[in-house]
Amino acid sequence: MTRSAPATLLLLALLPVVPAAAQRPASSIVIVTGAESSMPIPTLMEGPQSNVANFEVADHLFLRLANLGPGLVTAGDRGFVPMLARSWSRRDSVTLVFELDPRAHWHDGAPVTSRDVVFAFARARDPAIAPKLATLTQHIAKVEADGDHRVIIRFTHPYAEQLYDATWHVAPLPAHLLAQLPADEVARSPFVEHPVGDGPYRWVRRVPGEFLELAADTTFFLGRPGIDRLIIRSVGDADARLNLLLSGQADAMDNVPPPLSNLQRVAADPDLRLVAVPSSTLGFLLFNQRARRDSTRPHPILADADVRRALVLALDRQVLVRAVMGEYGEVPFGPASPVLWIRHGAGTPLKQDRTAATRLLAARGWADHDGDGVLDRNGVPLALGLNYPSSSGVRRTMAQLIQEQYRQVGIRVDLAQSEFPVYAERRDAGDFDIDFSSTVQDPSPSGLTQSWTCAGGTNRAHYCDPAVDSLITGAIASQGDTRTTWRQVLQRIERDAPAAFIYAPTYVYAVNRRYRDVTIRPESSWISLWRWSAGPAGARNQAGY
């Protein structure tokens, strides 16, 4: 071996290899996201596949009959935007008739017909194939074709969200490609590897662990997309995502991750702009009303509604939100994230009032009898455990601030941080006093049934107020204006204080300034991307592609 050989080898290995000249086409966009989409096919996004990454990619590939309008109102027949259906009409209180746009076609050239709609609904309503979708569409009695371009959907009973149920949950599938396949084989069929849709973008390729590429359908019947090439790059690590954006390897990023300094770094880049979007996320402290690990007994402290109210009053939630989210978050009123249309005018969250909190607790016998700084009653200290997952930076930081705020009124909070699977197991087993929960809400308020009614499937804290149940049932069943009823639901839940509703974040997206007509939607971030257009690519060095 010569003296210079190893040095030469090293030099060759480490020298910055000039990347291939990949001239960025003017109309391409690279979006960097945190999760990888592996099965963006309607009716297959169940269980593990029921995630935002899949839904958002599916929204580029497959068209719904109609989309939600700007107000995100899910009740009634107005405010929706025609997509695959160019119009709809109501035959009676339980029947909707959709006229499909005859120009619509699948990416293989076949026309989209009413048969495709009927086929997709048949799959979606079969609990053996799509249990979640079957539940969401349970009030649909029948879907039938009337000719090639008319679909009639009948419901089991009159209610406010019929149009929403008929349009939002199920996007039609190409029956000519899938009808011959047994339902349980679709997930393993070539269709999953190369889906054929009818949306503004068609499938090009997936490079596992790296990215997914879609191309504009230049013959899209609602207008040619303004950006020809769409790359969705999945990167799990938040720092790596941010570096891709700041180095120019990506043009857009969803939900710039905390801490706030990340937002400042993005804002300082002259090529990028921040776009704030109301989120469907809600963070709250859930008060367990049954004893830990024994749901047959009431919780010794939290079963008392006055104690729960005191716990809400003791918190300065505004300070919590400002400290962790800056201007990109708010304190919600009741269990309503910013995507729920029912929140407008429902009320304003209670401000911190330590005096009132202390008074409420004193009235229930809680005082610092032994002078140790912690309230007690009959020798039992007012001490509660707070469970939260280590995976959430927001909750991790807030938990410590909450502990301190409670300490100031004499409530001891023991923090219990655990990794997500352990956290979820404890939460579902009822093994908690206070659970720092976070939920992603659908645009429909009927989803509140799950967590905030007596028999709700995910009512883990055993909150039960028959009046709330009755109001929710009434609001869902009504075909009139249900705003007042829904507001009453939120007000009643706020009064019962089954939880302290802490934060409703505003998601902050970063988008390169060369894109025009940028709209990001709360219910599905990139659903309007096909309407964007791209200006010329800026002068970038090679590393930034």
Place this chain on the structure above:
Amino acid sequence: MGRWLALRVVQALLTFVLALTLLFALMRLAPGDPIQRLEGERPMSKAEIARLRERFGVDQPIWRQYRTFLGGVARGDLGTSIEYNRPVTAMLLERLPATVLLGATVILVNFTLGIWLGVRQARRRGSREDRLLTTASLAGHAMPSFWLGLVLAWLVGVRLRWLPSAGFSNPLLGPDAPLSARAGDIAAHLVLPALTLILVTLAGTMRFQRAAMLEVLRLPYIVTARAKGVAERGVTWRHAWRNALFPMVTLFGLWLPLLVTGSVFVEAVFAWPGLGSLAASAAGNRDYPLLMGTAILAGALLVGASLATDLAYAALDPRVRLS
């Protein structure tokens, strides 16, 4: 030789099965449920959870799950990932090239450079160069790889934009691009993660080689060689280095599993789509089939490396008998 090899293979297989059994049991005894975790922030009904448990077999007693797992392995079927709902074997094969590329590059550069520098240090023991190289290599060794990775990604990728800050390839470069362009692109993406791993691991190789060389350089036959007038380069590389190579063979055997698991943090920081990050996410998600799949691959590699090391010893030193 044949008998020895057969015995070693049986021994290796037993070790392998034992390790897999332990991992299988530990994963299932650890708190945290793989199906409940899937619920994330979108509630699932109890019926849906029950259906998923049945589908992935986690509703079965642990011994039955183990039996099913072993049966699958025997048939070459590693099951379906709970998180991705895809065959584990296919997922491992997709990730293997990136892992092998990174691991092989690191090992190649590490050993080439580490051996050369280690020998140089030994020959100049106590010199300023020796002290400088020791300090520099130990400084690299002392740096956590994820921290160094973050700094390099930010400095070289974001601030200077000399190299891609993350990823394996440029997605805008289509599959129909010339091979040379694609190779250059991947090489550019490879530099930072490889450099990070090399900087934090180089010290070990250098120190091992330096110590081994110092041992050998003291031996009488080296004095004899010099007395016979053999040139210094010949003394170093032909006479001393060959005998100082044994510890490096051991080290090489220990390093090989790096191909699969040794770069979890670096893969994350640089969004390198390899097996390490896949294994880490599988452990965090309690994705039993995927985790066992990566464990099988890592275990096979470790056992294979151990066997290869023994064989290399025999090849290098005729005094070692394989019996």
